[in-house]
Amino acid sequence: MAGNILISNLSFKYPSMIHPLFENITVNIDENWKLGLLGRNGRGKTSFFKILLGDLDYDGNVQSSLIFKYFPIFPAPDNHLTAEEVLLQKNPMVERWELEMELSYMDLPAEVLDRDFYVLSGGEQTKILLVELFLNEGAFPLIDEPTNNLDVHGRKVVGDYLNRKKGFIVVSHDQHFLNQFVDHTMAINKESIDVVKGDIDTWAYEKKNADELAEEKNQKLHHEINRLETVSKRVGTWGQMRENSSKDAAERRLAAKQMKRSKAIKKRTEEKIVEKQALIHNVETVEALKMRVDQPHKQVLLLRDFSILQNGRCLFEPVNIDVYPSERLFITGKNGAGKTTLLNFILGNGQFEVTGDYQIRLPDKISLLQQQNQLDEDHASILQQLTAEEKQSYLHLLRQLGSKRSSFADRSSDHWSSGEQKKVFLANALLGNHSLFVWDEVTNYLDMMVIDQLIAAINKYKPTMIGVDHNEHFVSSAATKTLELIKKRNR
Numbered sequence: 001m002a003g004n005i006l007i008s009n010l011s012f013k014y015p016s017m018i019h020p021l022f023e024n025i026t027v028n029i030d031e032n033w034k035l036g037l038l039g040r041n042g043r044g045k046t047s048f049f050k051i052l053l054g055d056l057d058y059d060g061n062v063q064s065s066l067i068f069k070y071f072p073i074f075p076a077p078d079n080h081l082t083a084e085e086v087l088l089q090k091n092p093m094v095e096r097w098e099l100e101m102e103l104s105y106m107d108l109p110a111e112v113l114d115r116d117f118y119v120l121s122g123g124e125q126t127k128i129l130l131v132e133l134f135l136n137e138g139a140f141p142l143i144d145e146p147t148n149n150l151d152v153h154g155r156k157v158v159g160d161y162l163n164r165k166k167g168f169i170v171v172s173h174d175q176h177f178l179n180q181f182v183d184h185t186m187a188i189n190k191e192s193i194d195v196v197k198g199d200i201d202t203w204a205y206e207k208k209n210a211d212e213l214a215e216e217k218n219q220k221l222h223h224e225i226n227r228l229e230t231v232s233k234r235v236g237t238w239g240q241m242r243e244n245s246s247k248d249a250a251e252r253r254l255a256a257k258q259m260k261r262s263k264a265i266k267k268r269t270e271e272k273i274v275e276k277q278a279l280i281h282n283v284e285t286v287e288a289l290k291m292r293v294d295q296p297h298k299q300v301l302l303l304r305d306f307s308i309l310q311n312g313r314c315l316f317e318p319v320n321i322d323v324y325p326s327e328r329l330f331i332t333g334k335n336g337a338g339k340t341t342l343l344n345f346i347l348g349n350g351q352f353e354v355t356g357d358y359q360i361r362l363p364d365k366i367s368l369l370q371q372q373n374q375l376d377e378d379h380a381s382i383l384q385q386l387t388a389e390e391k392q393s394y395l396h397l398l399r400q401l402g403s404k405r406s407s408f409a410d411r412s413s414d415h416w417s418s419g420e421q422k423k424v425f426l427a428n429a430l431l432g433n434h435s436l437f438v439w440d441e442v443t444n445y446l447d448m449m450v451i452d453q454l455i456a457a458i459n460k461y462k463p464t465m466i467g468v469d470h471n472e473h474f475v476s477s478a479a480t481k482t483l484e485l486i487k488k489r490n491r
């Protein structure tokens with residue numbers, strides 16, 4: 001079928017891996033689908049794209065006449081290209097009015113076209129690169145985690161933009177974002193790949209039903225295995241007892257016969273046990289996370305008509321907020337509104353000019369989760385700083401978050417997926433007792449199961465938290481209050 005992607009018996013493994021990433025996968029993807037690609041961190045979503053792009057050697061067949069294009073590919077910074085030049089590099093025939101129209105769908109003013117690409121905010125760069133992807137009509141876009149630089153509004157705009165297009169695959173862990181446009185969902189599971197017609201909610205509903213059915217079958221199988229194991233034990237002792245208690249030769253012969261029969265029954269029973277064990281379906285579950293919380297004794301934060309000044313002007317419209325023990329405040333607002341700056345002010349990182357009143361009482365034990373690009377730590381340096389006992393808890397937390405020790409112990413962190421790297425910082429932030437959790441861009445790169453693990457833990461342990469996040473599902477489920485920062489317009 002021309003135009004479609006036909007994948008049969010695909011198997012793939014990086015040389016340093018023990019278990020294959022993909023084993024005997026067969027799946028067909030239609031060129032007109034708006035396909036959402038899901039999977040836990042490290043399951044191989046980016047690697048799947050690399051296979052389609054022809055960047056990795058695999059076994060099996062991948063047949064397609066489509067020309068795949070990957071997002072994000074950033075222009076070389078040294079060339080100082082304007083946004084317009086970035087857009088026209090591969091699409092020289094496109095006219096300025098067409099560019100302006102596409103930009104308007106992305107809620108970007110035309111003047112952005114004339115700016116140097118690298119002076120644009122992360123969200124603006126994402127939008128320009130996505131527009132560039134779709135200008136090339138002959139190409140089939142493979143879009144890898146577009147939301148990381150996008151605030152809630154940006155996610156809505158890009159979701160609407162993608163809804164106008166068709167024929168692409170998007171990897172994202174933000175179900176709310178994906179539900180705006182996908183018409184098919186493909187999930188890379190532990191042992192299989194599912195494709196479902198419908199959005200993420202449809203997939204989640206079908207998966208829940210399938211898991212419940214599998215769980216029911218598993219329970220029956222476990223019951224049957226227990227029964228067979230009892231039979232096997234009983235049969236084993238039965239012939240033995242008879243042989244030991246036999247006195248004369250005739251009885252011993254009979255006992256030997258009995259013994260032979262019982263051995264045959266035992267063997268058959270054990271074969272049946274192995275058969276039943278193979279039928280047990282591997283239903284993926286997550287362990288509940290523990291947060292160790294020592295609530296602060298007093299109010300942590302008070303802001304009244306408060307704003308941070310930059311060059312004498314308010315960065316955001318003045319705000320009023322209180323944070324009391326066990327409250328979870330999430331700061332929202334568009335990119336560039338000053339969310340991370342406000343967090344830094346609260347933490348006392350740096351010198352700030354401010355307006356309005358404030359009171360900040362920081363407790364001693366603060367758990368910090370910073371944006372990935374602000375960190376110079378990694379798994380190895382974290383391990384070095386921990387005591388033997390903390391090391392055990394840290395590794396246990398990583399395992400609970402879905403990173404198996406075997407998947408990261410011997411591999412250079414250069415090759416870790418973005419989610420695997422993020423979990424290192426999350427596990428570190430969960431280590432030990434804390435009175436306040438200051439977590440910035442919590443859900444970026446994290447898979448949906450971890451996001452739900454965090455929501456459950458936050459609701460159970462009710463930590464005092466000041467956070468920033470753009471995932472609507474996470475914020476609406478974890479926050480007890482939100483504070484929207486609105487960038488102050490300069491008149």
Ligand SMILES: Nc1ncnc2c1ncn2[C@@H]1O[C@H](COP(=O)(O)OP(=O)(O)OP(=O)(O)O)[C@@H](O)[C@H]1O
Nearest residue numbers: 014041042043044045046047415416417418419420
């Ligand atoms: N060059 C490489 N050599 C060895 N292992 C690699 C290499 N590249 C990736 N991996 C490993 O392969 C697995 C799949 O990586 P990939 O980036 O495809 O995952 P992903 O599903 O995109 O994850 P995420 O959701 O975190 O972005 C991960 O365990 C990763 O550490």
